[in-house]
Amino acid sequence: MTRAALITLNSCDDPVSNLTETVSLLHDAADGGADFILTPEVTNCISTNREHQDAVLYREADDITLAVICDFAALRQVWVLVGSLALKTDDVDGRFANRSFLISPLGKIAVRYDKAHMFDVAVSETETYLESAGYRPGNRLALGRTPFGVIGMSVCYDLRFAYLYRSLAQAGADILTVPSAFSAVTGAAHWEVLLRARAIETGSFVFAPAQTGAHREKHATKRQTYGHSLVVSPWGDVVFDGGVEVGVGFVDFDLRAVHDARSRIPSLLHDRVLEAPQ
DSSP states (O other): OEEEEEEEBOOOSOHHHHHHHHHHHHHHHHHTTOSEEEOOTTSSOOOSOHHHHHHHOOBGGGOHHHHHHHHHHHHHTOEEEEEEEEEBOOOTTOOBEEEEEEEOTTSOEEEEEEOOSOOEEESSSSOEEEHHHHBOOOOOOOEEEETTEEEEEOOGGGGGOHHHHHHHHHTTOSEEEOOBOOBHHHIIIIIHHHHHHHHHHHTOEEEEOBBEEEEEOSSSEEEEEEOOOEEEOTTSOEEEEOTTSSEEEEEEEOTHHHHHHHHHOOGGGOOOOOOOOO
């Protein structure tokens, strides 16, 4: 049996302030006996202002949030999934990376994953997003091997693309991670059902730590996120719901549930290539 801890955050546009809160919750998670701790998407900074991001974000090698969490993982001897960090890149167009990290108990980066699908949507007449204007997409799947299972990594809007999770599961993933900052509107409509679908389709555990609430920026509150960090079993049951409050929640899990679900319905072995319609 392995104990996981999901951290729910309400990050603002100040990475230093966010780091203080995150470290406190990381220690609470370790104090609670967690072997595997997960934080949400954009743990370090939620901002809608690109100029502000240019001023406060760093490249991976210089990012203080990443450095401190690596030190924490080594100090407390735990695995940490940093849901994602907003990071500067060397791209000629100046776009950022939305990068997830799996950190080992040695404090080393075991796996990196750059969010593949950009949230370019019009939720309503008053709520639109164009993530691709500020962030560039990744183009590689990412698997992390740990003593408690193989982790397939994703971030937020990736959740709507079922082929990604099928590919991860068929490549060996037992656990799928979906750190997110889901919109309040789409979260209420689709968050739980999509997470349950991905678990059922692949016979995998799904761990989805989330941002929550109204996110403070320098001059105004710009974003609302849904919260409800979730863990879904390989059979599709919600075994943990973190609600809408900032904090830490714990789940004990056993990978025998993955074997059981996939033995009962071995759909990962039943793919067929179909001809295109005439």
